[in-house]
Amino acid sequence: MPQYADSYDVLGRVLVEQGEMQAAFDIYQKAAELTPGSVTRLLHAGTLAFYAGKNEEALTALDRACVIGVTSKMFDDHALVLLALLQFDARDGKGLQRTHDHLGRRRERATDEARLQRFDAAITALRCLHDKKLAQAMRMVREMTDEVEGEEMDMEAACNVVALWARLNSQEVQLDEMPTQVARVGQRFCVSKASTEMLVAAAQNAEPAATLIRDSHVNISAMAEQAMGYALNGAPAEAVKMLLAQGEQTRNAKLIELAGLVAQRHHEKIDDAATLAAAAKALMTRYCSKGAHLIGTRTGARAAGGLRLRA
Structure with a gap:
């Protein structure tokens, strides 16, 4: 039944669990094509495109999801962080501000304020980087990284932190502390092939972050x-x-x-x-109680086709 979109959701979740981000993206893109008005499937496709390294496809899908569903209860706010990362990479300052404004309006009626506060800090750090305020951006990213030993940090936050360190390190500044900071995150959250590949993708496969993350996975397995x-x-x-x-x-x-x-x-x-x-x-x-939220909504995730990686 090739037109049955729900079957693609199931297969996509299996592929993500196996760490096959490229194959998962292909499946979720097909589901989004079958149901072009579905915010959730657009988010799935955009998120998996991001983690598969397909930035143009990710930007298109996530931007469309914002256009048609940023006010919806089905919208996952983490998509705004991924969109902001893509806009920063594209040097789209206006887009970055627009995405930050979306998050601000979402925070006004949010029930999970702590989560959105972390997202706000991540996008603020990106805007500081875009405006060449490196010292302020570094201070903010250090503060976010310090949460890695705490009980509240999850895979979602870990990916955001690694993404920020990778982008800080690419700003024509050699950061001696970056390897240590990325390794701190890696040793906690490299629990599987899937989580490792997510962290590597968040770092844009950039060195030395990608090697540091994969080494962390090897060390944990050892x-x-x-x-x-x-x-x-x-x-x-x-x-x-x-x-x-x-x-x-x-x-x-x-x-x-x-x-x-x-x-x-x-x-x-x-x-x-x-x-x-x-x-x-x-x-x-x-x-270990939080698992690893990846895509979908925090409330009603099953009904929305949400996806979590097992801890």
């Missing part, structure tokens, strides 16, 4: 493999303790959730299994 080696060699307690220590240090959901799974599976072989499982659950509650 930690997980080392811990599982302990479990396979008859020392599951050591595996759980190692995962908990590294999970608490990095806040990485992959390590934290793996600690809980190993503690649960090998509880008969671990003397203090209940204590370790409780510690893992506490870390999961603090750092």
Whole structure:
């Protein structure tokens, strides 16, 4: 049934989960073509175009979504940040201001003020960069990055921060702190191929950010493999303790959730299994409960075809 648009939504979500951003974009673009009046599918297509590196297609889809649906409850405000990034890259100062104005009007009736406040800070930083106010932009981006150790930061905010550092570093200024800051974000949010590729795409595949992010993913995977080696060699307690220590240090959901799974599976072989499982659950509650919002709306996401990456 090639004209059944809902089937494209399902396939698109599967492809995003697998980190296949280009293929996901092709699917969501087809869905948007089948239902040209759907704000949600335009947002899907524009967002996936952004993460697939197709800036022109992303700009077209997101701009049209604003034209036909920026006042709609189905509109996802993160699209305004992605649009602002694209307008900054295109040196479109007027467009950047217009997008910021859209966000200002959305904030007047927002229910998630903290989220929109982060978006406002990101777009304000872009406008400072556009106006060559580098010191002010750097201060704002540092403040946003400092939230990476906190409980409220999610994948959405992580992508915004990485995108801003990559653009700061391209402003004819060599930022010695940029590698450290990007690595901080990467070690927490590189939990899968999909999340890693999203962060790389947010950085425009620019170096050294892209390599730093992929290295973070490799390092996290190496930690997980080392811990599982302990479990396979008859020392599951050591595996759980190692995962908990590294999970608490990095806040990485992959390590934290793996600690809980190993503690649960090998509880008969671990003397203090209940204590370790409780510690893992506490870390999961603090750092893994939000998942990774990508596209769609925060309320009624299922009905709107919203999409989240699993933590």
